[in-house]
Amino acid sequence: MASKQMRAAQIIEFNKPYQLCERPVPLCGGQDLLVQIYAAGYCHSDLQVLHGQFAANLPLIPSHEPAGKIVQVGARVKGSWKVGDRVGVLNFKNACRDCVGCRQNLRRTGQTDPRFCRERKTAGFKHDGAFAEFMLADPATTVHLPEKVSFEQGAPLMCAGATVWGALHKLKPEVKPGETVAIVGIGGLGQLGIQFAKAIGYRTVAIDNRLEGRQLAMDVSEHLKPDLVIDSAAADAHDKILDFTSGEGLAGVVVCTDSVQANAWSLQQLGNGGVMVPVGLPKDRWQFDSEAMVFRELTIRGVYVASTEGVEEMLKLVAEHNISSHISTLDFNKIPSIVERYTDKSMKGRLVVRISH
Structure with a gap:
């Protein structure tokens, strides 16, 4: 297949529209999976890549x-992978096993974790990604996509889902089911975060200063709707949180926006011993109230994305609870205009491109 050509979209110059092109189908090595891409998502990080923030x-x-779907399995691939398997592909791959990050994880867990390998490849960030008919995948960071989950729904779960799922698990062990957790910023990540939090068993508060975000919070299955929706710009937002939590404040908060102001505000909503997990990457530094952190013994915990095992667990929950994203789909030939669509104020949820049919 290496001599064949495939449709692809690529960045030729930062801050310029994507260009459609033809590229050779990647050669499947002995330890690779060759995957035919049926759907590929677009998120804020993709816009940051286009703007040159990651210096690719x-x-x-x-x-x-x-x-x-897998279309070719490398000769030395271990496990039960086979042609025709429905899969999702995580963006970190090919751990070197020799760098500091790999050695640390080998010592701590007995295995490597490509998320923290200093030599890892990051598809779509610094190495070729999914806006193409085919891509290479690392079996160690490829996950099985349940039959109940469509390709269009599955695509956003590989980043948006993996990120907010990992963030919710970073609330543990301090925050336990039955306690109150807020999701701040209800876009593609936030809408999934609400559903995950409810499925895990948290009392869930959806918070956004945009009407579109608050509406999106309710655009989920009845059993996954948030227990409370709050406009963070309202004068009584803080009082509503205190009233809902019997004066205690939030036990945990996951912030799905890179707004420095929103992150600073979110920290103030935590009660004693509360945990905050920010998942946005602002250009400027976060600014948190040191007095609140010290005198309430608050924790701010970093998160990358969930591990391969964590994403497999997430996908089982998605299938069990019929968790879904609000998605808008685009055909492949519309990729050059995707930024205009993504930045439109009426846009909500996730954008997904149909690659193959």
Whole structure:
């Protein structure tokens, strides 16, 4: 298949529209999976890549949210992978096993974790990603996509889902089921976060200063709707949180926006011993109230994305509870205009490109 050509979209120059092109189908190595991409998501990180925030070498095929089918299995691939398997592909791959990050994880857990390998490849960030008909996947960071989950729904779970799922698990062990957790910023990540939090067993508060975000919070299955929806710009927002939590404040909060102001505000909503997990990457530094952190013994905990095992667990929950994203789909030939669509104020949820049919 290496001599064949495939459709792709690529970044030729930062801050310029994506260009459609033809590229050779990647050669499947002995330890690779070759995946035909059926759907690929677009998120805020893709926009940051386009703006040059991650200093990638160009040209680059963007998108790090792929879902598709395996079409070739490398000769030395271990496990039960086979042609025809429905899969999602995480963006970190090919751990070197020799760097400091790999050695640390080998010592702590007995295995490598490509998320923290200093030599890892990051598809869609610094290496070719999913806006193409085919891509190479690392079996160690490829996950099984349940039959109940469509390719279009599966694609956003590879980043948006994996990120907010990992963030919710960072609230543990301090925050336990039955306690009150807020999701701040209800877009693609936040809408999934609400559903995950409810499925886990948290009392859930959805918070957004935009009407579109608050509406999106309620655009989920009845059993996964938040227990309370709050406009953070309202004068009584803080009082509503205190009233809902019997004066205690939130036990945990996951912030799904890179707004420095929103993150600072969110910290103030925590009660004693509360845990905050910010998942946005602002250009400027976060600014948190040191007095609140010290005198209430608050924790701010970093998160990357969930591990491969964590994402497999997430996908089982998604299938069990019929968790879904509000998605808008685009055909492949519309990729050059995707930024205009993504930045439109009426846009809500996730954008997903249909690659193959």
